[in-house]
Amino acid sequence: MSVTPEEVRQIAKLAELSVDEEHLPELAAQMSRIVDYIAQLGEAGGGGAGDHAKPFIPGPDAIRLREDVVAPQPLEGKISDFAPAFRDGFFVVPKLGAFDAGEETA
Amino acid sequence: MTEVEVLAAAKATATRLSKAKRLNALLTPPAVVRKSLVAQAKAVRASGVLYGMPVAVKDNICTLDFPTTCGSKILEGYQSPYEATVVTRLKAAGALIAGKANLDEFAMGSSTEHSAYGRVLHPLDRTRVPGGSSGGSAALVAAGAVPAALGSETGGSVRQPAAFCGVVGIKPTYGRVSRYGLVAFGSSLDQVGVLGRSVHDAARVLSVISGRDQRDNTCEDRDSLRLPTVPERLEGFVIGIPKEYFPVDLHPGVRRACDRAIRALKDLGAAIRDVSLPHTAYAIPTYYVIAPAEASSNLARFDGVRYGSRAAGVTTLADLYRQTRGAGFGPEVQRRILVGTYVLSSGYYDAYYRKAQQMRALLAQDFRNVFDRGVDLIFTPTTPTVAFKAGERTKDPVAMYLADCFTAPANLTGVPAMSLPIGRVKGLPVGGQFIGQPFLEDDMIEAAYALERAISGTDEA
Numbered sequence: 001m002s003v004t005p006e007e008v009r010q011i012a013k014l015a016e017l018s019v020d021e022e023h024l025p026e027l028a029a030q031m032s033r034i035v036d037y038i039a040q041l042g043e044a045g046g047g048g049a050g051d052h053a054k055p056f057i058p059g060p061d062a063i064r065l066r067e068d069v070v071a072p073q074p075l076e077g078k079i080s081d082f083a084p085a086f087r088d089g090f091f092v093v094p095k096l097g098a099f100d101a102g103e104e105t106a
Numbered sequence: 107m108t109e110v111e112v113l114a115a116a117k118a119t120a121t122r123l124s125k126a127k128r129l130n131a132l133l134t135p136p137a138v139v140r141k142s143l144v145a146q147a148k149a150v151r152a153s154g155v156l157y158g159m160p161v162a163v164k165d166n167i168c169t170l171d172f173p174t175t176c177g178s179k180i181l182e183g184y185q186s187p188y189e190a191t192v193v194t195r196l197k198a199a200g201a202l203i204a205g206k207a208n209l210d211e212f213a214m215g216s217s218t219e220h221s222a223y224g225r226v227l228h229p230l231d232r233t234r235v236p237g238g239s240s241g242g243s244a245a246l247v248a249a250g251a252v253p254a255a256l257g258s259e260t261g262g263s264v265r266q267p268a269a270f271c272g273v274v275g276i277k278p279t280y281g282r283v284s285r286y287g288l289v290a291f292g293s294s295l296d297q298v299g300v301l302g303r304s305v306h307d308a309a310r311v312l313s314v315i316s317g318r319d320q321r322d323n324t325c326e327d328r329d330s331l332r333l334p335t336v337p338e339r340l341e342g343f344v345i346g347i348p349k350e351y352f353p354v355d356l357h358p359g360v361r362r363a364c365d366r367a368i369r370a371l372k373d374l375g376a377a378i379r380d381v382s383l384p385h386t387a388y389a390i391p392t393y394y395v396i397a398p399a400e401a402s403s404n405l406a407r408f409d410g411v412r413y414g415s416r417a418a419g420v421t422t423l424a425d426l427y428r429q430t431r432g433a434g435f436g437p438e439v440q441r442r443i444l445v446g447t448y449v450l451s452s453g454y455y456d457a458y459y460r461k462a463q464q465m466r467a468l469l470a471q472d473f474r475n476v477f478d479r480g481v482d483l484i485f486t487p488t489t490p491t492v493a494f495k496a497g498e499r500t501k502d503p504v505a506m507y508l509a510d511c512f513t514a515p516a517n518l519t520g521v522p523a524m525s526l527p528i529g530r531v532k533g534l535p536v537g538g539q540f541i542g543q544p545f546l547e548d549d550m551i552e553a554a555y556a557l558e559r560a561i562s563g564t565d566e567a
Contacts, residue, residue, distance in 0.1 A: 008444065015402060015447040016409065016424070017440055018432030027444070030503055034445055037504045038391040041461045064323050077187035084416040093411050094426055 001032040002039075109148075112158035116147035116202055119160040122251040123204060129227045131236075131245040133165050134172050134205030142171055146202045154200025156314055161196055162246045162255040165206040166213050167298065168287040169193050172203070176289050177211040177221035180434025181414040190287020191322065192256060192298050192315040199314045204252050208242030211436045212405065213258055213291050215239045216266060216509040219500055220438040227496075229271060230533060234493040237267030237509070240301065244271040247301045254302040254311045260292045261393050262488075262513025264299030265525040269488035269537020272527045272563060274308040274554070275301045277513075279544045280520035281326035283312070284319035292400040293324075295393075295517045305526060305554045309333055312547070328545065334552040336559070340374040343553060344481050346381035351486035351512055359531030360487045363567035367528040367538045368485065370560040376553070381481060383472040386515060388465050390507055393514040395449050395462035401439075402446030408434065441503065470519040477543050483553055486512055488525040488537030512539060522547045526554050527563025536567060 005024035008031060012019040019027065085092035107115070120140035123132055132139065143160065150157065163169060166176045168186035175181045193203065210220040218226040218241025226241040228234040229249040236245045240257030244267035247255050257264040259277040268275025277299045288298055298315065302308030310333060317330035347368060352361065372378050410416035410430030417429035435443070449458035476484065489512060499506040516523035521544055528538035538557070542550035 003448070007448075011444050011447050011451065012428075014451065015443050016406070016427040016431055017435070017443060018428040019440070027441070030441060031444060031448065033502070033504055034394065034441075035448065037507075038395050038449070038458060038462075041388060041391050041395070041465055042457060044385075044388055044461070044465060064327065066320060066323070075187040077185070079187065082185060082187055082414075083412050084410060084414070091411050093423060094420060 001028055002035050003028050003031040107158045113147045115158055116143040126249045126251040129245045130224050131208050131226050131242040132205050133208050133223055139205040143202055150200050157200035159201045160204040160252045161201045162204045162207045162252045164209050164240050164243050164257045166289040167256055172206045177209045179222045180408050184414045191284035191319045195315050210239035211439050213239040213263055214438050214442055216506050222436055228493050233495055235496050237270035239263040241267045243301050244268055247273045247303055254307045257299045257301050258288055259297050259299045260295045260397055261517050262510040265488050265513050268301050268525045270493035272535030273301055273303055274305050274526045276308050276312050276524040278547055279522040283316050284322040284325045286319055286321040290404040292397040305558045309551045331547055334548045336555045337552055340376040340556050343376040345371055345376045346379050346476050346481040346484045348381050348383045350383050350386035357491045359567050360536050363529035363536040364487050374556050374560055381476045385468045385472050389515040390511050392462045392465040394507055395458045398442040398446030399450050399459055402443045466518050469515055473519050473521055482549055484541040486539045488539040492531050492534040516541055524550055529565055529567035531567055
């Protein structure tokens, strides 16, 4: 397998995803299948030929910028309506570090 | 239509949507849709070009009247505080929003089997998939519940389900339609698209939603699309047939239907020319580097802090992120986030991501070479097979990904493309695809009008 269960564990950590230990071998097998498939790009040859080909999709330099002016928020509802927890103008999240489960602070 | 007729039509639509419930294509409960449709019909302005037309909206497009779940547990019950520009424009044109259509979670899939709210059934054969990820939108149009629906495309998610279900699907040029309010998956690829029961239904909805929008800086500063007239003939059109889209293992019924469509195009006066798009085989591996890479970044925002659900009983911020995302995202979304993180990680970036961007430019050059030699449009099959059986490809992600092998090139290069029904194989629809030049959707639609009139999309091929 080109991707090992240990690598999946490390990638999941980077991606901020909890993954069940029991699913690691299956995920590693599926990721290996995908990675082996996309690896054919390396055999496509052409070296850096693509560097000089012109894509249709314009790059960041073609993006129009708006004037930097204060405009009314287009939101129909309040931000507090869609966050899991919101208090005094702040999103509320559990405190960094260990503490009693269920405790929250701004 | 009079106000009374619009109200009656709205109620009839609600009844049809209710009857289509067995397909699991609509995420909004029928009673909620009925109430909303009646209220909209009473309030809608009579002057719009889509006056009274019910349009279902894929559930990754933000609406104020209904929740926006993206087919995911992580956004269960999420009520957007703003509305997508495309929805605002539909309403301004007099259309009635007919609820939210089921989809593969966050638009990641080719069969609509990856929704947290259950799979969508094919309207003609319940054992098969309707395609994806806009499978709910396609199934609702194919079942006759609505004349048109909005979908979204990242790798073929409008055209592929349109082909499987026997309806019309249009993916406009990247930058033709505002994406403000479309939940981001792969930002260099995503476009809102339209599914319709006919070329005209799909095209007129596209015309309404297209055009500049100052809330989306990737939307080009252009007027909305002007609809072409229905042509009698296609004289003057040069249509390219790329050999790479007709491999030896192409489904024989799909090949027969395409051959018949090509004969019809020739009979209509179009010049048919063999062309080559040599890098086509690399489109899917390229897509499955770029799309997951962009998805892994875009979906980082779903962390249990600002949107949707939050894992309970966590003790650290890292745990909050990981547990929320681990429990909230389904297997396919997790797999793509992992692949995206992998290809962007140190040591692999050059081998995968950089290589994929080079290949993407070569794919664009392929199209440019063909169009520069006087070809107006390209005609291909939309999919290599007809709709496959549910569960047939869920165990092998690569087999599932290959369902998009003829559609992903247009997303990677930004060109417009559309699918229309060109026949059936043992009762299952086959789609034919036109690929056009950037911002020349009108040429593509003109040819589709003519082909639609020349052949029956429901005849056996």
